[in-house]
Amino acid sequence: MIFIFGGVGHALGNPAGDNPVRNIQIVQNEDYVVMLAEYFSLVRIIRIDSEFRPGQGNKWMGDSIGYYENNSLVVHTRHFRPEQSIGSLRSSEAFEVKEVFTRVSDNEILFKYTITDPNIYTQPWTAEIPLQRMREGLLLYEYACHEGNYSIPSMLRAARMEEAGLL
Structure with missing residues (x-):
């Protein structure tokens, strides 16, 4: 199944990171759930009914x-790189995230996550974000920086002309 939802902070292991709201695409099969984030085109692969792999780094x-x-869908994530401790969210080697994705309707998932890091926080803390399905016809776009790309106005003008049947 493929779902595209908007309005999630990061949804890629560290949901409380400093990333702005972006869209994610969720694809699932028997063994995996894959989340593709529009922001930085990050891909996250979640193994279903598996165990943490020792010695993987x-x-x-x-x-x-x-x-x-x-x-x-309940997801447990641990074994983050130490560089994840950036911005407003600090973490140690004990940092763990538990996420719960609950489908409340055909068009909404409630995304709830709990951050645990006994070396940083006195107790776990939880937040939740409702995710709304994107309207039919909307797409995820490749995330790319375009500063200095002077051809964008011409590309947009050509697209509008094509839509109007002028090309």
Whole structure:
């Protein structure tokens, strides 16, 4: 199944990161859930009904495993790289994230996450964000910087002309 939802902070292992709201695409099969974030085109692969892999080293977005509990996807992520401790969210080697994605309707998922790091925080803390399905016809776009790209006005003008049937 493929779902595209808007309004998630990061949804890629460290949901409380300093990234602005962007869109994500969720693709799932029997063994994996894959999340593609529009922001920086980050891809996250969640192994379903798996275990954490020992000796794999730390990863930028951590190591994520998931399972289904009733109508929710529950994801546990740990083994983040130490460089993840940036911006307003500090972390240590004990940093873990538990995420719960609950489908509340055909067009909405409630995204709830809990941050645990006993070396930084006195207790775990939780937040939740409702994710709305994107309207039909909207797409995820490649994230790219365009400063100094002087051809953008011409490309946009050509696209508008094509839409108007002038090309």
